[in-house]
């Protein structure tokens with residue numbers, strides 16, 4: 590193995606820079622040439638490569654986002670796009686590729702592999718934590734902390750006004766951010782796609798809380814929840830059906846994707862970056878490197894993206910009991 594290239598693709602996540610740094614420095618350690626590819630698969634198609642050495646990645650471990658930039662490439666979804674990408678890899682003399690991203694990134698890698706039989710290893714980078722075969726994805730821990738910090742601030746104002754706040758968090762179809770940040774921030778209710786509470790039970794629960802002496806409430810709403818109303822409709826519904834609560838909505842949005850990566854995400858990304866290069870050196874391919882029970886391990890891409898249901902039901906119980 591003489592030349593490894595690395596790219597970040599899909600939604601950015603805090604800790605991706607630490608992951609790139611680990612890949613680049615591992616290549617330097619093993620005396621392998623390393624190239625960075627800008628803007629994910631799109632840059633691969635447009636031949637946007639740059640040779641990186643150990644010093645190219647200084648002062649980035651502490652930075653959110655990804656200095657290689659990211660994209661959701663439409664062109665890579667086409668056979669012609671993938672053909673161009675393959676030709677660029679060959680003309681640049683690249684022997685293997687490390688892709689950092691989420692399910693879209695890994696699905697792209699699977700198709701690319703089927704057509705071009707090229708060694709690719711993946712690292713899970715997404716705030717959503719919606720990937721099989723890893724305890725956590727890079728960026729998830731930072732996003733949780735960002736959400737908890739934001740809700741702590743909302744709590745101050747909710748409490749001062751006896752208001753009920755609906756706070757929408759990201760996660761796409763996964764409720765991991767909502768459930769864990771909700772418990773951490775002491776939310777009253779947490780709406781996640783994995784468990785539909787239903788509007789009736791939500792109202793009952795809010796009425797019970799009011800009776801028990803609560804004067805303000807925070808409900809964390811996962812963007813993918815299945816309650817059947819968007820967050821603004823839900824706010825109206827609650828205000829109409831519950832007396833003496835003023836309802837307000839906060840959509841946290843992309844602040845959840847930015848910011849300084851937590852130590853956990855930096856260490857995770859560093860371990861997975863080393864693991865990715867180790868795997869390629871061992872001749873492995875078509876796999877994602879993750880941690881399971883804290884140990885670095887790997888799963889085939891196809892398993893990493895297979896429908897997952899990682900929500901821990903115990904956590905729902907913890908949320909229910911601690912919010913009474």
Ligand code: F6P
Nearest residue numbers: 600691715716717759760761846
């Ligand atoms: O996958 C990360 C994520 O932030 C999701 O939580 C969210 O649904 C989506 O990306 C938003 O995508 P975009 O940044 O393209 O609006």
